[in-house]
Amino acid sequence: MSLVAIVGRPNVGKSTLFNRILGQRKALVEDFPGVTRDRHYADVTRYDKPFTLIDTGGFEPVSEDRLLVQMREQSQLAVEEADIILFVMDGREGLTPADHEVCGMLRRVEKPVLYVVNKVDSDKLEDLAGEFYALGVGELHTISAEHGRGVPDLVDALLDHLPAAPSDAEAEREIRLAVIGRPNVGKSSMVNRLLGYERVVANPQAGTTRDSVDTPFTYNRQRYVLIDTAGIRRKGKVSQKLEKFSVIQALKSMERAHVVLMVIDAVEGVTEQDLTVAGYAYEKGRGIILVVNKWDAVAKDQSTMKRYQEELERTFKFLSFAPVIFVSALTGQRVAKIMSEVEKVAAEFDRRIPTAMLNKVLAEAERSHQPPVFHGKRLKFFYMTQVETRPPTFVVFVNKAEGVHFSYQRYLANQLREAFGFSGVPIRIHYRDRERDRKD
Ligand SMILES: Nc1nc2c(ncn2[C@@H]2O[C@H](COP(=O)(O)OP(=O)(O)OP(=O)(O)O)[C@@H](O)[C@H]2O)c(=O)[nH]1
Ligand SMILES: Nc1nc2c(ncn2[C@@H]2O[C@H](COP(=O)(O)OP(=O)(O)OP(=O)(O)O)[C@@H](O)[C@H]2O)c(=O)[nH]1
Numbered sequence: 001m002s003l004v005a006i007v008g009r010p011n012v013g014k015s016t017l018f019n020r021i022l023g024q025r026k027a028l029v030e031d032f033p034g035v036t037r038d039r040h041y042a043d044v045t046r047y048d049k050p051f052t053l054i055d056t057g058g059f060e061p062v063s064e065d066r067l068l069v070q071m072r073e074q075s076q077l078a079v080e081e082a083d084i085i086l087f088v089m090d091g092r093e094g095l096t097p098a099d100h101e102v103c104g105m106l107r108r109v110e111k112p113v114l115y116v117v118n119k120v121d122s123d124k125l126e127d128l129a130g131e132f133y134a135l136g137v138g139e140l141h142t143i144s145a146e147h148g149r150g151v152p153d154l155v156d157a158l159l160d161h162l163p164a165a166p167s168d169a170e171a172e173r174e175i176r177l178a179v180i181g182r183p184n185v186g187k188s189s190m191v192n193r194l195l196g197y198e199r200v201v202a203n204p205q206a207g208t209t210r211d212s213v214d215t216p217f218t219y220n221r222q223r224y225v226l227i228d229t230a231g232i233r234r235k236g237k238v239s240q241k242l243e244k245f246s247v248i249q250a251l252k253s254m255e256r257a258h259v260v261l262m263v264i265d266a267v268e269g270v271t272e273q274d275l276t277v278a279g280y281a282y283e284k285g286r287g288i289i290l291v292v293n294k295w296d297a298v299a300k301d302q303s304t305m306k307r308y309q310e311e312l313e314r315t316f317k318f319l320s321f322a323p324v325i326f327v328s329a330l331t332g333q334r335v336a337k338i339m340s341e342v343e344k345v346a347a348e349f350d351r352r353i354p355t356a357m358l359n360k361v362l363a364e365a366e367r368s369h370q371p372p373v374f375h376g377k378r379l380k381f382f383y384m385t386q387v388e389t390r391p392p393t394f395v396v397f398v399n400k401a402e403g404v405h406f407s408y409q410r411y412l413a414n415q416l417r418e419a420f421g422f423s424g425v426p427i428r429i430h431y432r433d434r435e436r437d438r439k440d
Contacts, residue, residue: 001043001387002051002162005078008088009098013118017088017145018042018055021155043355046155049162052355052385054082076105077434081397084112084161086154091117091128091142095135103135112161116141116154174216174223175346178253179232180281181263182273186293187232189329190263194338195226219339222346227253250277258390259287259345259424261338266294266308266326270315278316285391287345287424288322291338296328321417323424345424350389353420358384358394365415374403382434393428401431 006014022042044053056078078085087106089099106113117129120142129142141157143150179187194200201218213230216223231249254260260281264270281288290312298304309324316322323341327334362384371379382397396412398404404412413429416422 001385002083003054003081003385004051004084004086004158004162005054005056005082006086006088007056007078007102008116009090009096012088012090012093013145014055014088017086017116017118017143017151018053020145020148020151021053046159049159051084051158051162054078054383079106079109079111081432081434082111084114084158085109086114086116086158088116088118089132090119091125091132092119094128095131099132100135103137107137113137114141114154114157114161115139116143118143118145120144121147121149173350174225175342175349176214176225176227176256176258177261177342178227178250178257178259178286179261179263180250180253180277181293182265182268182271185263185265185268186329187263190261190291190293190327190335190338191226191229191232193329193332193335195229197336197339199336200339220343222343224342224346227256247273247277251280254281254284254286257286258349259289259342261289261291261342263291263293264312266292266298270312275315278319282318282426285426285428287349287391288319288426289338289341289345289424290316290319290322290324292324292326293329295326296331296333321423321425341424348422348425349391351392351420351422351425352389353386353392355383355385357419358386358416361415361419362396362412365412369408369411372403372405372408374400377403379403379408387430388428391425391427392422393430395430395432397432397434399434401433404431 006018008014021044042053044051085106087102089095103115115132115135115137117132117140120126120128121144126142129140132140141150141154143154145151179191181187195215195217199219213228215226215229217226218224228249231253254277262274262278262281264274278288292308292312305326308326312324313320323345325334325337325341327338329335362381366381371381373379377400380399382399384394384396386392386394394416396404409429409431413427416427416429
């Protein structure tokens with residue numbers, strides 16, 4: 001999602017403009033109790049173009065003598081973080097040296113900057129904008145944030161710079177599934193079960209016809225593609241029985257997959273190879289479901305499943321978020337559960353959390369577990385936003401990104417999972433510096 005930052009001296013009307021832009025969308029976006037007051041960021045969607053609007057003012061109190069320094073920092077940071085900058089000046093107060101200086105800096109950046117002269121409350125006051133042309137920045141947007149005058153045109157200009165939404169209905173996009181596992185674990189039997197499942201509707205013409213080895217199908221109105229179905233079903237080739245070959249095949253399928261069904265033989269247990277392949281799926285950010293097959297062939301008592309589950313958790317430490325299901329492709333036992341689990345993981349994979357909710361979690365996390373001190377300075381988290389789905393990817397802005405060491409990163413990741421779940425999905429959190437160069 002694009003970040004749009006509102007920058008400018010104190011009192012030029014940044015918050016008023018922020019609220020004015022939000023006010024236009026009215027009931028389109030839900031408000032969350034407790035975060036509606038005094039917030040500085042919000043997700044906005046206009047004409048299917050989503051963006052996050054940030055009011056860079058008001059984060060910290062500004063003292064007169066530090067004004068210019070703070071403005072430089074604030075604009076610098078906006079330049080680093082944002083995709084588009086709204087630079088607001090005060091038409092009533094006129095052009096100030098600080099405006100001059102910041103404009104000089106903004107002119108050199110390669111991102112779109114919209115120059116705004118605020119408090120031009122009526123047509124009669126248009127002359128107020130005159131002196132701002134001395135900045136030589138080209139187009140000036142004269143507006144009245146308070147009365148809304150000129151704001152729709154400003155928003156239109158802003159939208160011109162934004163990319164269109166990734167897709168009209170994200171949920172309608174296909175989910176590509178890969179069934180992977182060592183030779184003989186039951187992949188082929190499972191694929192046959194899945195495609196033979198009554199609620200699964202094969203749709204030959206939909207989706208990726210270019211790969212005839214893949215099988216498109218629909219389940220609960222979501223389109224899926226089972227990757228390399230032909231390869232999984234192809235039998236009798238000696239090479240296919242080779243462990244090495246099956247790893248290469250798994251890696252290849254995972255390259256194109258969104259969600260991976262990692263099949264484990266309940267009788268044989270987990271091998272080194274399973275770990276390698278699962279590790280790769282994790283690194284690639286794929287959704288993962290652990291499917292323990294041949295459950296019919298295991299001698300069981302009441303605690304077998306629990307013990308098995310615990311052992312898997314120990315072995316696949318890095319996959320603690322992945323659901324585990326015990327099935328039998330042979331008898332069909334619990335095979336229906338696979339698709340319902342796939343559906344859940346696919347939804348989590350595509351999930352988008354509103355910025356306001358993320359920041360509530362971030363603030364609570366910070367409150368209940370104080371961030372560490374780095375080089376004598378307490379880490380301070382400013383805000384968090386989700387920049388991607390598939391897998392869900394977040395950016396946290398912090399005063400010293402390198403100071404967020406592993407244990408605190410893990411803590412924040414856990415807080416996110418606690419709040420939102422993300423079952424079966426690896427999440428990514430990037431930390432970006434607010435004071436220095438942007439880091440990914
Ligand atoms: N006449 C007029 N006044 C405005 C307009 N927009 C904002 N103001 C006033 O300007 C003052 C400052 O507005 P804010 O929106 O708080 O300014 P800000 O830039 O967010 O200020 P900081 O949070 O200190 O950085 C308020 O008293 C507003 O009512 C406008 O379009 N016309
Ligand atoms: N008991 C039991 N046997 C199973 C189950 N699923 C598959 N099998 C048997 O395991 C053997 C291998 O099954 P496949 O489905 O061919 O396994 P695969 O993973 O596709 O095998 P490769 O093509 O060699 O990679 C066959 O003899 C199946 O009948 C199961 O749930 N329980």
